[in-house]
Amino acid sequence: MKTLKTAAQESQSENTSSASESAPKTRGARVDESSASPVKKPRVGFAVKFAIGLVVMVAVVLASFMIGRYQNVDAIQAIKITLSQVFPFLPIEHDWAELDASVVLSIRWPRIIIALFVGAALSCSGAAYQGVFRNPLVSPDILGISAAAGFGAAVAIVFSNPYSPIVQISAFVCAIGGVVLAYLLARVKGSIPNVMLILAGVVVAAVFNAGISMMKYLADPEEQLPAITFWLMGSLTGIRWENLAYCVPIISVSLIVLLLFSWRLNLLTMGDDEAKSMGIKASRLKTIVIVCATAMTATAVSQAGTIGWIGLVIPHMARMIAGPDHSKLIPMSAVMGGTFLLLIDDLTRVISETALPLSIPIALIGAPFFAILLRRTKQGWVE
Template sequence: MEKISKKQYWLTITVLSILLILIIIGSLIIGRYEMSLAEIWNVLINRLNGTQDDTLKIVDHVLIKVRLPRILLAGFVGAGLSISGAALQGTFQNPLVSPDLLGVCAGAGFGAALGILLFSDNRMLMSLFPFAFGLSSVLLVFFLAGTKGHAETLSLVLSGIVISSIFNALTSLVKYAADTGDKLPAITFWLMGSFSNTTYTHLKISSIPILAGIIGLLALRWKINILSLGDEDAYTMGINPLYTRWLIIVLSTLVTAACVTVSGIIGWIGLVIPHICRRLVGVNHGTLLPVSCLMGAIFMILVDSIARNLTTAEIPIGILTALIGAPFFAIIYRRTKGGR
């Protein structure tokens, strides 16, 4: 696709921003306990004025304590996973590269499961484990692929499958050792991915690393375009390609690990959304990454709304994203003929 004009880009950003706001409002309204827009407005006004309306106590609790933190967290996670996938795909010029295919999700998932098993009462240690093991998984993938930065698609995918399998096996070992009455159910449901029981504590834990990673990737978005020209051209432009490439990997891992910590493993977002966005704004990462952020937030909030309203028993969101992402992956793989 040809490079879009600045006017087209800002029009896309504006439309997606409005769509995001509308979906947030719709998600606040729709649920097992239905609320009207007027009730939501009155609750927000009362909160701003410091007043209280006894007739809106239930609405206030559901809106402020249950739905608002959940929707905000879903938006953060969707934006973070999407921009991470777009950045990694652009950095390595591989359409099949994504955080979950590189083993980040499996590694971070093992770290989080281990954290739940050993440090369920210490949120700080539980938050550090996913990042540490997520980064370790990426290092192992590139070591196994035998690359210093550039890798063929098939090598990365196969290496990611191997490392993911190892970490998945270790996660199963953690589940085997976990207490069947308490920690095992917590690990099992967490691994399927969900935003249920989201609190503002989850937002505090995840929002800072996710925002830091997103800002860092946005700051590097023009350098990702330069990396696509090759290492020699990057050096002539004053950019160290190896340092820049690993900085992008660390930032993407930081974002993904933070997302996994609070939402469990939600795969395919980092693969599906960037490809949709490329059809909208092209391959220029100066425009692709911001659009991926907005599109990812929209998609995640929408899917989460479906997950909690489709049936009486909430569907784990990881199941829905896999049902959407797996066929999409098959289409991409078919079109790219396995990366060859």
């Protein structure tokens, strides 16, 4: 018995000693594993990303002054001309010709400003529509806005002067009227379901596209028909300060309203029932967002013609950078959309002496980029 007890005690003591020896090794191994784990890189904040976007936008604006047929103006000279015009009391040496000042102030500044505002309007309205309809394939022309504006412009070109301001006014009025018609068609028992509104937009677009075809048939094939075709392809040619008189205020006010309601739009993306449970009137909020997005889109299309892909691709790019929060998504979309359209306009002026329509390079760049974006996205659309 003593021998058995002694052997048992010895084996127990050996097990205890071996366990005690192995314990520090295990702990040490855990420490080594934790120390060997990769350190997460700190994420860049939204303020830094937005500041980088603004810097890129300013750089593109300065480069845009040097692009065009008239090559005697550089960025520094454009800044001096602008400052002498805005602040005439500054002691700036007048070392430029009158033609230089005329090109900068009357041609390139209006074109740059309208490109920034039109690009921002299309991209922000696309982000707003995608949030309201909870559909990543929604673009600003989902409610037939582009087709209705094109019909209004075609009617004005056929029955008036193609270079008259009536063309822009008619395009804007018809765009608003097309959305109102889609709203009336989609109303069911006092409510407007998203599916019905989208289908109504398809119907409205089909009707106005038929109207555009009719105007092309009635147009003069030597002057009016080329003007209609060129307008439908989108261009910033011929933009002057008069075009900015109502374009900038409408887009600015609509964009501010979208920013004010951006946090409520985040709730709307979770569904109407979720928004109502949190005290949000979904139908009223949806109407406000659609009205603002429609006003921006109608204004942009009436000035620059039909421009696709910006309202579809840019919001996805901005969402990848800023995230799904609309309080960050909308301002990032505005900066990226304006910069992108200005870059495309500069590209058209570089590769062609004539005014190349904007829709051609935008489609050639936007469609492949969107395809690559779809292939690289592994988690689907970020809601």
